[in-house]
Amino acid sequence: MYVRNLRAYYTIHKLYSEYNVYAVDGVNFSLKQNEIVGIAGESGCGKSTLIKVLYGLISPPLNVYSGEIIYDLGNKVINILSLGEKELENIWGNYLAYIPQGSMGSLNPTMRIKDHFINLIKHKTKTFDKTLIEESIAKYLDSLGLPIEVLTSYPHQLSGGMRQRIVIALATILQPKIIFADEPTTALDVIVQRGIIQLLGRIQKEQKSTLVMVTHDMNVHAELTQRMFIMYAGKIIEVGSTEDIFEEPLHPYTYFLINSLPQIGDKSRKLSLSGKPPSLINPPPGCRFNPRCPYAKDICRREEPPLRDVDSNRLVACHMV
């Protein structure tokens, strides 16, 4: 799968004027089969918008202005931006799965967990043999190490962590090729978070699918992902293997993301970056990080640094590297 020159903006209409929020602004990358990729960045950097677009969930005010998103599904090659509603329906769930932010609240409170699964399978695979479906659901939950008893429960009877695991099981029961997960562990306790991370890792390993994990929590990336994209203000500013990025972050922003939070066993004083992330309505000229960057020079304020190769599999967008 690859993405070329993707630009996706939110267009906001105000009485007599119109302006764009440049949420994803010129993004290029590719995903391989059977890998775990992490997308990191602060709130408002465009990471959630990016995976929404990758999944094909594009509706106003979100518009795609340029670019293509090509998936190789084995039997055919598609550009998700040119698909109609019917074709998207067919791809969602079967080939692509999306676990949106806060999705554990999306289970229907009046339906048993079992019926969520049955509805999904009937709708997506056109299989109607109830015993066969129920058998496959039980088998799948068992393979994930989830208790079968939850199937007869209603969502409110389950803890938040269990609901989140059910949502993940729902999204992956049809063995999609790519799973997009948006902050799946945010708002969960650390022990539950650990369970969710391990569950996602296990599913990816067993199904040999591609997992795209979006979270602001760098520690979660260190725990789970193999490759990372760091985003800042709508742009990808650094790409590399997770080990390389943690060992030697090249972009100053990446360095701050990793080193700004305290760790147990380290009482040294940590400082915050000055300023705040720029507005995506009129981002600063040149490098978008320059107003907050301690190393910014003249060129950073004038010219936008391109994302270029520094090493094999290592890309960075910074004039100073």
Added chain:
Amino acid sequence: MRAVSSNILLDVSNVTKIFKIGGIYFGEKLTAVDNISLKFMDDKKIILSIVGESGSGKSTLAKMILGIEKPTSGSILYRGKDIFKLNKKERKDFRKDVQPIFQNPYESFNPLRKVDEYLYSTALSYLEVDRSSLEKVIEESFSIVGLDFERVKGKYPHEFSGGELQRVAIARALITKPHLLIADEPVSMVDATLRMSILNIFSELKEKLYSSIMYITHDLSTAYYISDYIMVMYRGSMVEYGNTREVLEEPLHPYTKILLESIPKPNPKLRWREEIKLSGLEVKEFEALGCKFSNRCANATEKCFKERPPEIVLNERKVCCWLYSH
């Protein structure tokens, strides 16, 4: 005797809060906070972290200390007086001395009011100052949080980033020169790169002896960074208490241990090896007969399921676990 007791700013002893859920006849009881005691002294400023997962009762405890919830049993004394039986003047002093800081700054400010109005009204209602020295008092508290009051004037809450607005909220709390701040998850809504600016303000407040802080959080690493003492809570009960460094570097209680192990480390080479077991239904643990953690504890014996563990005091530390009772 009198001199000793007046040293204690806030004395929370054996507070318990029981909520009734469900109907009047068939309602169930839920013990949200179970027999918690803590103290803040007037002359020694400390940062005390209360850590626990959701449902551990840490926010309910904060609400009781602020006088928002009434404890079912136990007492909360402010300078020797029950905070629920204060007269008008004493209540004003209490509010002046003990100030809250909440999780979401956008919820603590009315979006239709300019933020400086809050600052003026706080100053006017708690301090006996005239209009002319008002500005000076407010500017002082803004300089502590590293903001310029001139730049805050006339702005609405949405014009600030989360981190900035949280600093404004702290500045507002500091106007009355409080002796204790109750901060409930003050940085969990703030972006990672800005979080430290707020935590550093807290350290500074304590170091300059302005105020003690009760820092309520689910995040052990920030608790480690700023606090002197830590109390770990699980399902309403205290499981471990002590010097932050000692507790987090050498945890005693099995729950503290598993909590620490489950924090992902910022090093891809140090990943977890074992898979963790999670429980599905958790409500029952609140009313467990024995130790509330016994269901999930690897070291649990029969005794743990049947009897509440005693509070065991080891030097300056406390731990509630049968493992340490010999």
